[in-house]
Amino acid sequence: MATPTEENYLKALLALTDAEGKASVSGLGQALGVSTPSVTSMVRKLHERGLVEYARYQPLRLTPAGRKAAALVVRKHRLTEMFLVDMMGFGWEEVHNIAEQVEHVDSPSFFARMDKLMGHPKFDPHGSPIPDTEGSIHDLDHRRLDECAVGETVTISGLNHSSNDFLHYLNDRDLSLHTELTVVAREAYDGSLTVSYVGHPREVLSQVVASKLLVG
Amino acid sequence: MATPTEENYLKALLALTDAEGKASVSGLGQALGVSTPSVTSMVRKLHERGLVEYARYQPLRLTPAGRKAAALVVRKHRLTEMFLVDMMGFGWEEVHNIAEQVEHVDSPSFFARMDKLMGHPKFDPHGSPIPDTEGSIHDLDHRRLDECAVGETVTISGLNHSSNDFLHYLNDRDLSLHTELTVVAREAYDGSLTVSYVGHPREVLSQVVASKLLVG
DNA sequence: GATAAAAGTTAGATTAGGCTAACTTTATTG
DNA sequence: CAATAAAGTTAGCCTAATCTAACTTTTATC
Ligand SMILES: [Mn+2]
Ligand SMILES: [Mn+2]
Ligand SMILES: [Mn+2]
Ligand SMILES: [Mn+2]
Numbered sequence: 001m002a003t004p005t006e007e008n009y010l011k012a013l014l015a016l017t018d019a020e021g022k023a024s025v026s027g028l029g030q031a032l033g034v035s036t037p038s039v040t041s042m043v044r045k046l047h048e049r050g051l052v053e054y055a056r057y058q059p060l061r062l063t064p065a066g067r068k069a070a071a072l073v074v075r076k077h078r079l080t081e082m083f084l085v086d087m088m089g090f091g092w093e094e095v096h097n098i099a100e101q102v103e104h105v106d107s108p109s110f111f112a113r114m115d116k117l118m119g120h121p122k123f124d125p126h127g128s129p130i131p132d133t134e135g136s137i138h139d140l141d142h143r144r145l146d147e148c149a150v151g152e153t154v155t156i157s158g159l160n161h162s163s164n165d166f167l168h169y170l171n172d173r174d175l176s177l178h179t180e181l182t183v184v185a186r187e188a189y190d191g192s193l194t195v196s197y198v199g200h201p202r203e204v205l206s207q208v209v210a211s212k213l214l215v216g
Numbered sequence: 217m218a219t220p221t222e223e224n225y226l227k228a229l230l231a232l233t234d235a236e237g238k239a240s241v242s243g244l245g246q247a248l249g250v251s252t253p254s255v256t257s258m259v260r261k262l263h264e265r266g267l268v269e270y271a272r273y274q275p276l277r278l279t280p281a282g283r284k285a286a287a288l289v290v291r292k293h294r295l296t297e298m299f300l301v302d303m304m305g306f307g308w309e310e311v312h313n314i315a316e317q318v319e320h321v322d323s324p325s326f327f328a329r330m331d332k333l334m335g336h337p338k339f340d341p342h343g344s345p346i347p348d349t350e351g352s353i354h355d356l357d358h359r360r361l362d363e364c365a366v367g368e369t370v371t372i373s374g375l376n377h378s379s380n381d382f383l384h385y386l387n388d389r390d391l392s393l394h395t396e397l398t399v400v401a402r403e404a405y406d407g408s409l410t411v412s413y414v415g416h417p418r419e420v421l422s423q424v425v426a427s428k429l430l431v432g
Numbered sequence: 433g434a435t436a437a438a439a440g441t442t443a444g445a446t447t448a449g450g451c452t453a454a455c456t457t458t459a460t461t462g
Numbered sequence: 463c464a465a466t467a468a469a470g471t472t473a474g475c476c477t478a479a480t481c482t483a484a485c486t487t488t489t490a491t492c
Contacts, residue, residue, distance in 0.1 A: 005449065025470060038450055040471060045448090057457060057470060087303075088329050098323045105317045113304050221479065241440060254480055256441060261478090273440060273487060434492090441486070451476075460467070 004104040007073045008032060009042050010051065011103075013062055014070035022059035071135035076111050077103040078124035078131075083114045085125040092125040092176070093167035126167075127158025127177050127214060145183075146191060146210035153182040158214035166212060174199055175213075220320040223289045224248060225258050226267065227319075229278055230286035238275035284351035291347040292327050293319040294340035299330045301341040308341040308392070309383035342383075343374025343393050343430065361399075362407060362426035369398040374430035382428060390415055391429075 012031040016023035029039040047054035051066030080099040084090040129139045156179045181197035191207030228247040232239035245255040263270035267282030296315040300306040345355040372395045397413035407423030
């Protein structure tokens, strides 16, 4: 039904509208690395298909059908990432680019089989929720590590953004999903946290890093 | 480097030139379901890239570089099919269409991982050889079942063509790769064979079927 | 060997997706 | 609230891949 390009637009639009409910043409263009005229023209096509709310000079929104279509692409992406990590032995920093391609495979049985083999996982390797087959997204409520109090012991349950650099930073410090850590101290000046966890009695994380670690 | 379309052209050209060494524009068009003008224009592009030997009104051939590129696509296709069957539990009749898409994923590590997880298989689920990482194809020498003598016991080692209908025909009769069967009789009139194998003491195969079963 | 058929090419159009440059509308701000 | 800045749209062009219709070359046939 949808081309890979359309799927990528929908997915980016879902990510952008997730916070605000709406997105700008330029924001979507930036997210996808295309010019604003390209966005305008594609967004109109998706509007004709009933997937995007669009009016000239107005912010973009997904329709319910668009939201569902987008979530099902995200489902394919995250199932793939989880499969690559859990069943094929890839590191969590290696899987995004492969999933970015595999997500466009048109074969319900392919993804259903992945899902079944993994026992219907609820989260991807970065802690993001895998939408269900209806396109509903059930997330955990996590807090940001930088908002935790000194003395608290929490478990990493997700990442706010998962760039390659950030994932390598975490790998270098043996930090991963499910790592249990205790907040030992907070530096008042720059908000950096000292944390401790298995094998790492004292590790300092900047506020920038701590704000990208979700715990719960 | 190559687009999915280019990869499909190269793959089809390798299949067509495999027997004769050369292929016609119309044959390639038919294999791909596109018109002859489309073939002419794509084949010229591949010629510019140094992958196809092309001269107006002359038969098409792959250059050594084109042959290698095509074989590497076939490698991705067949590794994928084997992975789908061996690691994901699909039937051999379900995997071709999925592999037709997955073969275009651009990620050497993805296919290297499949290969490793399966222990470097040499043949796909239909008995076709998986080209090596250099693009060399090492096939077994098989004979066609319809050329076997009455009384011979042989093992199915490949299929000449593997259409969905044919694979379902074989499934219905519990015939698959590695099935050992004995030629019990040959009907002189139409060349049909009576064979026997585990669970099937007498099964009649038409000459058409027998000619598509490779044994060795 | 002339003629008809088949195969291949050329020409011109289409659709998907993308771009830059110019223009218009909305938002900001002095 | 007028002037500027920012955002968005329009116009026009591009490349990849496809098509049909018309034409040319090659092959087959009498
Ligand atoms: Mn991802
Ligand atoms: Mn993608
Ligand atoms: Mn196949
Ligand atoms: Mn393909």
